[in-house]
Amino acid sequence: MTATDPTIASAKSERGWYKRxxxxxxxxxxxxxxxxxxxxxxxxxxxxxIAISFYDWDGLGEAQYVGMANYVELMDDSAxxxxxxxxxxxxxxxxxAIPGGLFIALFLNQTVTGIRIYKSLFFxxxxxxxxxxxxxxxxxxxxxxxxxxxxxxxxxxxxxNVLGDPTMATYGIIAAGLWPQTAYCMILYLxxxxxxxxxxxxxxRLDNAKGWKMLWYIIIPQLKPATFIAFVVTIIGALRSFDLxxxxxNGGPFGQTRxxxxxxxxxxxxxxxxxxxxxxxxxxxxxxIMLVFIAYFLWSMWSEEKGR
Amino acid sequence: xxxTTKSMLMALAGSTMLAGAASAELTGELKxxxxxxxxxxxxxxxxxxADFGAEHPGLEISTTVIDREAYKTQIRNFLxxxxxxxxxxxxxxxMTPYVSAGLxxxxxxxxxxxxxxxxxASTKGAMTIDGKQWGVPYTYYQWGIYYRKDIYEExxxxxxxxxxxxxxxxxxxxxxxxxxxxxxxxxxxxxxxxFDYLNMRTHGFDFHxxxxxxxxxxxxxxxxxxxxxxxxxxxxxxxxxxxxxxSWQESLPFIVxxxxxxxxxxxxxxxxxxxxxxxxxxxxxxxFPAINPNVELAxxxxxxxxxxxxxxxxxxxxxxxxRFVVSANVQTEINNGANLGQLPVNAGSAVDDDKFLxxxxxxxxxxxxxxxxxxxxxxxxxxxxxxxxxxxxEFMVFPDNLDDILARLExxxxxxxx
Numbered sequence: 178m179t180a181t182d183p184t185i186a187s188a189k190s191e192r193g194w195y196k197r198x199x200x201x202x203x204x205x206x207x208x209x210x211x212x213x214x215x216x217x218x219x220x221x222x223x224x225x226x227i228a229i230s231f232y233d234w235d236g237l238g239e240a241q242y243v244g245m246a247n248y249v250e251l252m253d254d255s256a257x258x259x260x261x262x263x264x265x266x267x268x269x270x271x272x273x274a275i276p277g278g279l280f281i282a283l284f285l286n287q288t289v290t291g292i293r294i295y296k297s298l299f300f301x302x303x304x305x306x307x308x309x310x311x312x313x314x315x316x317x318x319x320x321x322x323x324x325x326x327x328x329x330x331x332x333x334x335x336x337x338n339v340l341g342d343p344t345m346a347t348y349g350i351i352a353a354g355l356w357p358q359t360a361y362c363m364i365l366y367l368x369x370x371x372x373x374x375x376x377x378x379x380x381x382r383l384d385n386a387k388g389w390k391m392l393w394y395i396i397i398p399q400l401k402p403a404t405f406i407a408f409v410v411t412i413i414g415a416l417r418s419f420d421l422x423x424x425x426x427n428g429g430p431f432g433q434t435r436x437x438x439x440x441x442x443x444x445x446x447x448x449x450x451x452x453x454x455x456x457x458x459x460x461x462x463x464x465x466i467m468l469v470f471i472a473y474f475l476w477s478m479w480s481e482e483k484g485r
Numbered sequence: 486x487x488x489t490t491k492s493m494l495m496a497l498a499g500s501t502m503l504a505g506a507a508s509a510e511l512t513g514e515l516k517x518x519x520x521x522x523x524x525x526x527x528x529x530x531x532x533x534x535a536d537f538g539a540e541h542p543g544l545e546i547s548t549t550v551i552d553r554e555a556y557k558t559q560i561r562n563f564l565x566x567x568x569x570x571x572x573x574x575x576x577x578x579x580m581t582p583y584v585s586a587g588l589x590x591x592x593x594x595x596x597x598x599x600x601x602x603x604x605x606a607s608t609k610g611a612m613t614i615d616g617k618q619w620g621v622p623y624t625y626y627q628w629g630i631y632y633r634k635d636i637y638e639e640x641x642x643x644x645x646x647x648x649x650x651x652x653x654x655x656x657x658x659x660x661x662x663x664x665x666x667x668x669x670x671x672x673x674x675x676x677x678x679x680f681d682y683l684n685m686r687t688h689g690f691d692f693h694x695x696x697x698x699x700x701x702x703x704x705x706x707x708x709x710x711x712x713x714x715x716x717x718x719x720x721x722x723x724x725x726x727x728x729x730x731x732s733w734q735e736s737l738p739f740i741v742x743x744x745x746x747x748x749x750x751x752x753x754x755x756x757x758x759x760x761x762x763x764x765x766x767x768x769x770x771x772x773f774p775a776i777n778p779n780v781e782l783a784x785x786x787x788x789x790x791x792x793x794x795x796x797x798x799x800x801x802x803x804x805x806x807x808r809f810v811v812s813a814n815v816q817t818e819i820n821n822g823a824n825l826g827q828l829p830v831n832a833g834s835a836v837d838d839d840k841f842l843x844x845x846x847x848x849x850x851x852x853x854x855x856x857x858x859x860x861x862x863x864x865x866x867x868x869x870x871x872x873x874x875x876x877x878x879e880f881m882v883f884p885d886n887l888d889d890i891l892a893r894l895e896x897x898x899x900x901x902x903x
Binding site: 235236237238250255315319320321338340341426427429430431432443446447448449450451452 | 554561726730882
C-alpha cells in the first residue's frame with residue numbers, strides 16, 4: 178500500500194531545490210543585487226566611518242585608537258558649534274521653498290497662451306548647476322558692484338556686504354539655494370495639481386468655498402503626496418548643502434558659514450585637513466541628524482501603506 | 486697612421502653614439518602631474534616638457550595639469566592610488582606628511598651628483614628632511630610690496646625705509662581717497678603673508694620660526710606686539726574694505742584701477758598686473774620696510790618643487806626629468822620674464838634682465854641677513870596654519886576679537902604640537 182503512488186514520490190525528488198522553494202527564494206534573488214550594492218556602498222561605509230571616528234588618523238600613516246577623544250573634542254569646538262547651528266538654520270529656512278513652490282505652481286496652473294514657456298522659465302534655475310547658481314549670487318551680492326547694492330542704493334539704503342558679514346552670510350547662501358529649490362518644489366506641485374479631482378473642487382464651489390478656504394481645505398489636502406516629497410527633497414537638500422558654501426564663501430568669513438558637511442570636508446579632506454578620525458566623528462553626528470529625518474520619512478511612508 | 490686616426494675617430498663616434506643611445510634609451514611612459522594651472526606657468530611647463538620629450542623620443546610623456554587649489558587635496562589620492570612619475574609640490578614643512586608616510590622617493594642620490602650638489606646648494610636645506618632630500622626645486626620667488634609708482638609720484642612719496650614712513654605714506658594715500666594696500670583674504674593665506682612680514686620685522690626670523698615650531702605661545706606678549714603693529718594699519722583704514730569676499734586675483738583690480746596703491750605679494754603677481762596694463766613706469770617694488778631696527782631683515786621666498794612619488798613606475802625617466810629641470814640652461818629659460826618670471830634655483834643660471842627679478846634677486850642675496858622663510862602655510866604645520874590663517878582673517882575684520890582668537894590658537898597649538 179505504501180507504494181501506491183510512486184509517481185508522486187519520484188516527481189517530488191525530481192524537482193530540484195530551487196523548484197521546491199521557488200516562491201520563497203525568487204524575491205530574494207531579485208533583491209540580491211540591490212541588497213549587495215546597498216550593503217557595500219551604504220552600510221559598509223557607515224560602519225567604516227563610525228569605526229574611523231574612534232581613531233586619530235592622518236589618512237596616510239598608522240591609525241591610533243583614541244576612543245571617544247574625537248567626540249569629546251567636538252563638544253568643546255566652537256567651529257563645530259557654529260556649523261551645527263548653521264545646519265539648523267539651513268533646515269529651517271530651506272523649507273521656505275515649499276510654500277514658495279506651491280505659490281508659483283498655483284500661479285502657473287492656468288491655461289494661457291505660452292504657459293509652457295513660463296513654466297520652463299520658472300523651472301530653469303533647477304537645471305543650472307549649483308556652482309553656477311553660487312557664482313551668480315555671489316556677483317549679485319558683491320559689496321560694491323553687485324546688483325543687490327545697486328537696487329538698495331536706489332531706495333537709499335546703505336551698502337551691505339552680505340557674504341562678508343558673519344551674521345548675514347549664511348542667510349545669503351540659503352537665499353541662493355532657495356532659488357533652484359523653489360523651482361523643484363514648484364514642479365512637484367504642478368504635477369500634483371494635475372491630479373487634483375475637479376469634482377471635489379466643484380463640490381467645494383457649491384458649498385461656497387473660495388480663496389484661502391478652497392486652498393486650505395480642498396486643494397492642499399489633495400496635494401499631500403506632493404508636499405511629502407517636497408519636504409523630503411528639501412530636507413535632504415538642506416543637509417547636503419555644500420557646493421553653494423564652497424563656491425560663495427568657502428566657509429568664511431572666518432568659518433562662520435560652515436555647515437557640518439563642509440566642516441567635515443575641511444577637517445578630513447581639504448588642503449590643510451589631515452584628521453580623518455575627527456572628520457569621521459563630524460560625519461557621524463551629521464548621520465545621526467539625518468537618521469532622525471530618515472526614521473520619520475520611513476515611519477510616515479509605512480503608516481501610509483498600512484492605512485490603505 | 487691614417488688607419489689609426491680613422492679607427493680612433495670611429496671609436497670616438499662609437500662612444501658618443503653609445504652615450505647618445507644610453508640617454509635615448511629611456512622608454513615607456515612618463516606621467517607628469519602639474520599644479521601650474523595659471524596660464525603663463527602652464528605654457529612654460531608644457532614648453533619645457535615638450536623640449537624634454539624632443540631629447541627623448543622613446544618616451545611617451547603625458548602631462549596632467551590640475552587646478553592649483555584642487556591639486557593640494559588631490560595629491561593625497563594620486564600619491565597613494567594612481568601615482569604619476571613626477572609631481573609638483575612645495576618645499577619645507579609642506580613635504581612632511583608625504584615624506585613621513587613614505588610617499589615621496591628619496592632622491593639624495595641626485596643631490597650627490599656634482600652637477601646638482603654644486604649648483605643647488607642654496608635650496609638644499611628646504612628640500613631636506615631627516616638628512617635626506619625628497620625632491621628638487623624648480624623655481625622660487627621673492628615676496629615684497631608691489632606699488633603704483635605713478636601714485637607715489639603724484640603724492641610725492643618715496644619708498645619707505647621704516648614703519649613710521651610706511652604709516653605716513655599710507656596716511657597720505659588715504660587722504661587722497663585711496664587705500665594703501667589691496668588684499669583678498671577669501672582663501673585666507675594672503676593674510677598669512679602679512680603676518681609673516683609683520684612678525685619677522687617686529688621680532689625677527691628666529692622668533693618667527695620658534696612660533697612656527699610651537700616653542701612660543703600664541704598668547705605671548707611678543708606676538709601681541711606684532712598684532713598691535715598690524716592693528717595700527719587696520720585702524721588707519723590701510724586695507725581695502727570687504728577683503729574677506731575676494732580671492733587674491735579678485736583683489737588685483739583695486740591696484741590696477743588706482744583705488745589701492747600697493748599689494749604685499751609674491752612675484753607671481755607681476756604677470757597679471759602687467760597684463761592688466763601696469764607697465765614698469767607704473768609698477769614698482771620695494772622690500773617690506775624695517776619695523777624694529779634691532780632685528781635683521783628676513784624674507785619670504787617660497788620654493789616650488791618637483792618630486793618622484795614612491796609608487797612611480799618609471800623612476801629612471803623621472804630622475805632624468807628632474808636633472809633636466811634643474812640644469813642651468815633650463816633654469817635660465819623657464820624662470821625668465823617671458824615664462825615663470827621668477828628666480829632660477831641653479832647657481833649657474835642667469836637671472837633674466839627684468840626689473841622685479843633683479844630687485845628680488847639682489848634683495849634675497851644681499852639684504853636678507855636674518856634668513857629666508859618659505860611662507861606661513863609652509864613653515865607652520867598644516868593644521869596650525871589653517872586655524873591661524875582663519876584667525877588672521879577674523880582679526881583683520883574684527884581687530885577687537887584678538888584675545889579670543891589668540892586663546893583659540895593657543896588651544897590648537899597645544900593639540901598640534903603634542
